[in-house]
Each structure stands twice: as C-alpha cells, then as structure tokens.
Amino acid sequence: MTTVAVVGAGHWGRNLVRNFHAIPEARLKWVVDLDGARLRKMETLFPGIRTSRELAPVLEDDEVEAVVVSASARAHHELAKAALLSGRHTYVEKPLALTAADAEDLVRTADAAGRILMTGHLLLHHPAVLRLKDLVDSGELGDIYYVYSQRVNLGIIRKDENALWSFAPHDLSVMLFLLDAEPATVSARGAAYLQEGIEDVAFVNLRFPDGRMGHVQLSWLDPHKLRRFTVVGSRKMAVFDDMEPQEKIRVYDKGARATGEYASFGDYIGLRFGDIWIPHVDSAEPLRLECEHFLSCIRTGETPRSDGRNGLAVVRVLEAASRSLAEDGAPVALGPAR
C-alpha cells in the first residue's frame, strides 16, 4: 500500500483524488490546495483525509511516499521539485513544466534522487491508444505516412494558458508514442480572438526526421466536439475516435499504390477499398489505469510509460510550437533529443 498526497484539487485534480481514494493499493492521506473552500469540499467527500494549503507539512510526514501534482501548470516545476528533493515518487499532470529547461531539471532531479517521475499523459494509458500502438508496431497498417489529430470543442476557456498548452500535450504525447520518434521541426499558426495574447486556435505541424508528418488541430472555439486521431499507413488506415462510446477504433483496409503500369493514369495509381474492421477495446477508465500504473512502477521500479523524459519531449515540442506561433508559422528546429 502506497501513501499518497494529491496537490491541486481543481477540475482535474479532484478526479485524481477520487481515484487514489478508491484504489486498494493506495492510501490517500493528504490533499493540498491554496483554495480553502476546495479543501473543505474534499474533506466532506472523503472523510478521514488530511488537508493543507501548503505542501511543506506533507513533506514532513514520513508516511507519504508519493506526491501527485495537479496544480496550475505554472506551479508544477516548484511543487514537483520539492517533492522529488524530499525523496517522494512524483506524478505531475501535463504539461510537466512550462519550459524545457524546467522539465529537464525535474528529470535530472528524479534521476539523482532515484525516484519515479511520471507525467500525466493520460492517453498513453488509454486502451484504444495502446491498441493503436499495437496496430502500428505489428505492421498491420504498413509504413506510417502521416498522423493527424483534432481536439476541438466549445469548452473551458483558460486565462493562464492558451489552447496549445492546454490541449496539445495529449495529441503530441500520442504522436511521439505511435511514431516512436521526436520531430525534427515544428511549425504552428494560431490566433487569439477572445483574450489578447492567449491563442484560442492553433494548427501545429510536425516533421519527423524520416519524412513522416504529424498535424494537430486545437481549439476551444469550435462548433464540433472532436477527439480524433487518424493514422494513414501504406497498407491500411486507422481512426481512433474518443467521442465514440463503444467503437473507438476503426481500421480501414483502404490504400493507394503505384502499380508501375503506364497504360493510363488510372492504371498507374491503384486504389483499394476494402473492409472496415472494428477491433475490441477495453472500456476501463484511462485515469484509473494511469494511477494504477504509477503505483505499480513505484512497487516494481519499472519506468513509467509516460515518464519524465516523455514529459520533457512533449514540452520541447510545445516550446518550439510557441516560438513558431510567435514567428507566424516559421519552422523551428528541435535539435537532438535530450
């Protein structure tokens, strides 16, 4: 049984509190938040927990083995660093930090402390993404040409971060995971319609070193609610639609290839329209699986699927995309992976 403290009990943090309270392998002991009203609510919902407006008393409690940080992104680095330096395994919600330098600092601190650092890249624990990864790795889709995702809706409009930093960690973590690579260049264009300097909409383009391409469309100002990834391979194409309650993945046996026959243009490129297959995907709650994965890594010493390096890789892309946004879409080179 691992004794856990959750820092940040806002819209998302309360889901982490609920899960760590429910999982038998965890003992949720503390909830920390600057907001006293939120703490009172947690005490009512989860009698027996202790609460604090500061992290310090939690770090003085020798029973606490793991700290889960789900505070505002700008507080992630400071809170996570204090937790790691005090020898606690640490799970940090996405984005791991607001700069690559801070994210790298957390990775180094965790390595030096010999503690688990996990980033809350929820989708890397989603059964449908794991199924998609199997389809890519098994060669079922052939060579992957490109991947694109759409994460748009009319939703929570944030004041402290733009749609890029709020949404893209999900899509970027999945693209890097599926393609098992980091992009060589990133370009992004976006626009701030509602609040000056806070982009509501962004289109991000990734070029991978071997020529594969990724594209991410993000917006909290859109009539549709879309949470969709499309993977186009040389043999087949697959779509993961997280808005679908049951049939989350569809594999299309569709493709096009040069036949080498020059008699007519129609002969030269052959199109194939085959069956559509809907693989079974487990319906477990991804957040529960993510929390269980963190606890299991603490027990076994296994590196989390969404570890600190994965969090750093995503922050590097976000940082490059922000620079490109400021330069009206100019491609920004990432440099070698760190």
Ligand SMILES: NC(=O)c1ccc[n+]([C@@H]2O[C@H](COP(=O)([O-])OP(=O)(O)OC[C@H]3O[C@@H](n4cnc5c(N)ncnc54)[C@H](O)[C@@H]3O)[C@@H](O)[C@H]2O)c1
């Ligand atoms: N994985 C996901 O799917 C997902 C979804 C939503 C949000 N998130 C992430 O979760 C984090 C929290 O998001 P949210 O929507 O709950 O935000 P929120 O603004 O609703 O809540 C943040 C909470 O953190 C508290 N807080 C801020 N600084 C603090 C500090 N120094 N010490 C203690 N408490 C502090 C605030 O008082 C607030 O209650 C963000 O990093 C966000 O990107 C992840």
